[in-house]
Every structure is written in C-alpha cells, then in structure tokens.
Amino acid sequence: xxxxxxxxxxxxxxxxxxxxxxxxxxxxxxxxxxxxxxxxxxxxxxxxxxxxxxxxxxxxxxxxxxxxxxxxxxxxxxxxxxxxxxxxxxxxxxxxxxxxxxxxxxxxxxxxxxxxxxxxxxxxxxxxxxxxxxxxxxxxxxxxxxxxxxxxxxxxxxxxxxxxxxxxxxxxxxxxxxxxxxxxxxxxxxxxxxxxxxxxxxxxxxxxxxxxxxxxxxxxxxxxxxxxxxxxxxxxxxxxxxxxxxxxxxxxxxxxxxxxxxxxxxxxxxxxxxxxxxxxxxxxxxxxxxxxxxxxxxxxxxxxxxxxxxxxxxxxxxxxxxxxxxxxxxxxxxxxxxxxxxxxxxxxxxxxxxxxxxxxxxxxxxxxxxxxxxxxxxxxxxxxxxxxxxxxxxxxxxxxxxxxxxxxxxxxxxxxxxxxxxxxxxxxxxxxxxxxxxxxxxxxxxxxxxxxxxxxxxxxxxxxxxxxxxxxxxxx
Numbered sequence: 069x070x071x072x073x074x075x076x077x078x079x080x081x082x083x084x085x086x087x088x089x090x091x092x093x094x095x096x097x098x099x100x101x102x103x104x105x106x107x108x109x110x111x112x113x114x115x116x117x118x119x120x121x122x123x124x125x126x127x128x129x130x131x132x133x134x135x136x137x138x139x140x141x142x143x144x145x146x147x148x149x150x151x152x153x154x155x156x157x158x159x160x161x162x163x164x165x166x167x168x169x170x171x172x173x174x175x176x177x178x179x180x181x182x183x184x185x186x187x188x189x190x191x192x193x194x195x196x197x198x199x200x201x202x203x204x205x206x207x208x209x210x211x212x213x214x215x216x217x218x219x220x221x222x223x224x225x226x227x228x229x230x231x232x233x234x235x236x237x238x239x240x241x242x243x244x245x246x247x248x249x250x251x252x253x254x255x256x257x258x259x260x261x262x263x264x265x266x267x268x269x270x271x272x273x274x275x276x277x278x279x280x281x282x283x284x285x286x287x288x289x290x291x292x293x294x295x296x297x298x299x300x301x302x303x304x305x306x307x308x309x310x311x312x313x314x315x316x317x318x319x320x321x322x323x324x325x326x327x328x329x330x331x332x333x334x335x336x337x338x339x340x341x342x343x344x345x346x347x348x349x350x351x352x353x354x355x356x357x358x359x360x361x362x363x364x365x366x367x368x369x370x371x372x373x374x375x376x377x378x379x380x381x382x383x384x385x386x387x388x389x390x391x392x393x394x395x396x397x398x399x400x401x402x403x404x405x406x407x408x409x410x411x412x413x414x415x416x417x418x419x420x421x422x423x424x425x426x427x428x429x430x431x432x433x434x435x436x437x438x439x440x441x442x443x444x445x446x447x448x449x450x451x452x453x454x455x456x457x458x459x460x461x462x463x464x465x466x467x468x469x470x471x472x473x474x475x476x477x478x479x480x481x482x483x484x485x486x487x488x489x490x491x492x493x494x495x496x497x498x499x500x501x502x503x504x505x506x507x508x509x510x511x512x513x514x515x516x517x518x519x520x521x522x523x524x525x526x527x528x529x530x531x532x533x534x535x536x537x538x539x540x541x542x543x544x
Contacts (some may be wrong), residue, residue, distance in 0.1 A: 219253075239275075240253065
C-alpha cells in the first residue's frame with residue numbers, strides 16, 4: 069500500500085475486528101471474575117486451616133458437622149467451576165473462535181449430513197457431507213501453525229490539521245531463526261481497515277509498509293491495532309494475532325493566522341488602569357516620599373530639588389487585555405455540520421492568535437472550557453468539541469463569560485446562522501459594562517457583512533479565509 073492510497077471504507081473485516089474486540093473484552097472480564105473467585109477460595113481455605121489448627125476437636129453437634137460438610141462441598145463446586153472457566157478461556161474458546169460464522173454454518177450442515185446419511189443410508193447425503201468436509205480440512209490447514217512477528221507501528225506525528233495526511237509506517241520483523249511464510253497484515257484506522265501483504269521473511273528479515281491517512285474532518289482517530297491474519301479463500305476459518313496496540317491521532321480544526329491589522333482591535337498597549345498602586349508601570353498616579361528599596365530610576369529630581377527630600381513617582385497598575393472566546397455549540401443554531409466546523413475553526417483561530425500574542429485568554433463553549441496551558445492542549449480540546457443536542461437558554465453563554473472573566477476587555481461570541489438577534493442581545497446584556505463585545509455569525513457561503521445590535525457588533529462571514537477581513541472591519 070503506497071502513501072497515496074486512501075484507506076478503504078468500512079469493510080466486513082473491520083466489523084469482524086470490532087466483534088473480536090468485544091469478545092476479547094468479555095473474555096478479559098470473565099478471566100478477572102475467575103481470578104477473584106480463586107482469591108476468595110484461597111482466603112476461605114486459609115481461614116478454615118487456621119481454625120482447624122487452633123482446636124483439636126471436630127464439630128460436636130450434628131448441625132456443626134452438617135455445616136462443615138456443606139462448606140467443603142461448596143468449596144469443591146467453586147473450585148471445579150473455576151477450573152472449567154479457566155479451561156474454556158485458555159484452551160477451548162480460542163480454538164472455537166477461529167471458525168467464522170460461515171464456517172460454523174458449514175460445520176453444522178456437514179455434521180447433519182453425515183449423521184443423516186450414515187443413519188438412513190442415503191448415499192447422496194454422504195456425498196454432500198464429504199464434499200463439505202474437504203474445504204473444512206483445507207481451511208484448517210491454512211490456519212495451522214504459529215507466526216512469530218515483531219511489529220512496530222510508527223506514526224510520524226500524532227496531531228495533524230484537517231486536510232493534511234497523517235503518514236506512518238508498519239515495520240514487520242522476523243525475530244526467529246526460521247522462515248515465516250507470507251501472510252496478510254491488517255491495520256485498523258477508525259472504522260476502516262487497511263490491508264497489505266507481508267512476503268516470505270527469512271530469519272531476522274524486515275519488511276516495511278508506508279501508509280497515509282487522509283483527514284477530511286475534525287476527529288480523534290484510533291490508528292491500530294496491527295494484526296496478522298491467516299484465513300482460507302472461502303473465509304471458513306480465520307486466525308488473527310494482535311501485535312501492536314492502537315494509537316490516537318488528533319485531527320485539529322483548520323485555523324488561519326491573523327495579522328496585526330486583523331487582531332489590532334484586541335491590542336491595548338496601556339491596558340485598563342485599576343485601583344491597585346504600583347512602584348513600576350505605565351499609568352502615572354502621584355508622587356510620594358522615597359522608601360528604601362525604591363528604584364532610583366523613578367526618582368522625580370525636579371520635585372526633589374524643590375522640596376529638599378527624595379520624591380519618587382507612583383503608578384497605577386494596569387490590567388492587560390483579557391480576551392474571551394465564547395463558542396456557541398448548540399446544534400439547533402447551525403444549519404449544517406459544515407457550518408459548525410467553520411465556527412470551531414474561527415474560534416480556534418482567534419484563540420490561537422491571542423495565545424501567540426501572550427494575552428490573557430479564556431476560551432470556552434456552553435458545556436466545557438478549553439485548556440490554555442499549551443497551544444497543543446487547547447487545539448486538542450477544540451478537536452473533541454461536539455454539538456449539544458439538548459435545549460439550553462442562549463443567555464447562559466454571556467452569563468458564563470461574565471462569571472469566568474469578570475475583568476475581560478473583549479468577548480468574541482462565535483455563533484451559527486440560526487442564532488436570532490434576540491438571543492444575541494440577551495447574551496450581550498449579561499456581559500459587564502465596558503466590555504468590547506463582538507458576535508461572529510457563521511453562514512454557509514455568505515459574504516462579509518457588518519451590523520450592530522445595541523452595543524454588540526455582529527459580523528457575518530461564510531469562509532475561514534474571510535476571518536481576517538471581518539476582524540479588520542470590526543477594528544475600524
């Protein structure tokens with residue numbers, strides 16, 4: 069499979085792999101229950117042994133003897149059941165699981181034909197039974213034997229942007245000193261399955277396959293596991309072994325960088341003065357007497373010469389720009405999935421530009437808050453963001469912005485085409501006074517337009533590439 073080959077869509081092999089995963093999880097749970105029962109059995113035996121060692125007399129009353137006999141009988145039954153479960157999980161179930169549903173149907177018809185033909189002496193049924201037995205024997209020969217591979221699944225990166233390909237490789241090595249016959253390798257990617265053939269491998273030989281995962285939508289894809297598969301041409305029997313575990317691939321939303329002209333409306337060189345006083349800042353407040361430890365660069369020499377004592381400048385602490393990016397993720401507010409994807413990309417672009425400019429940032433949606441520890445974590449949170457199906461009052465978006473960032477200087481609300489003017493106005497009314505509020509409406513294939521609802525600027529756009537132009541319009 070070359071890097072230019074797209075992965076197939078959902079296949080029967082993928083469905084079989086999912087069914088196999090469910091069976092494996094059930095087997096693990098049953099194994100855990102059996103282990104727990106064995107532990108309880110050992111603890112019960114230890115307690116009974118300790119009780120026997122502490123006294124030299126057997127239970128005296130008939131009821132005590134019956135209780136002891138019943139406990140021993142119960143213990144024996146539990147032990148037998150545990151051994152049967154362990155035998156089923158480790159020996160019988162793996163063998164029976166090799167036969168496919170089609171194979172079991174053929175086995176059933178074959179057994180019934182042999183039984184009826186030999187019992188009733190019907191030659192035709194015996195011929196049918198023999199004809200069905202031959203492919204079953206051949207299928208068993210195909211799955212016999214054991215392959216000892218060493219498989220390494222390597223993704224070039226675990227994070228890509230929508231529209232780019234995630235490239236990786238599967239390296240298969242023969243670690244044994246014997247030759248391994250050709251086999252088929254399956255690589256699961258989400259609900260699809262990619263397949264490629266591994267040729268005959270000599271001792272310590274290697275085989276490498278490159279693959280490319282096309283990304284069309286924002287998602288978290290599970291790449292893997294890697295399985296070696298041996299089956300017959302009629303798919304009567306199938307034997308697969310998992311060699312490499314699955315890995316997660318984050319497909320981040322597409323974003324655009326915003327230039328200074330586009331993000332200039334967020335810039336606040338001096339910030340907003342606060343009531344806190346500081347010995348070093350930009351906003352001058354007053355003069356005061358010099359105190360030990362003050363920076364001499366802030367001494368006001370003209371006043372010092374006039375008064376005869378050292379006087380220093382005192383400043384008001386300024387508040388840095390604090391940008392809030394509020395994403396409306398109510399499903400009823402979007403006309404299509406593409407419209408919602410546009411909204412996510414716009415919110416991620418504004419949040420990313422604010423993060424790069426090292427401004428204080430609070431990004432959130434109605435049901436979660438995105439992390440701002442690193443750019444990667446923030447984009448991961450935008451990747452897993454989903455639409456809300458339930459009905460929520462839209463004014464909670466503005467209320468949440470006011471609660472999370474009461475000192476915000478700008479609030480960017482990214483909404484869908486079905487969000488009404490009344491809902492936008494109710495959300496804007498929840499914001500603190502003096503906050504710059506902008507609503508960005510995402511409408512499929514719409515031109516950039518600007519309007520106002522009270523003190524709220526509303527910008528409508530239909531593509532991510534028009535975001536910079538829309539924000540420059542707000543800055544005027």
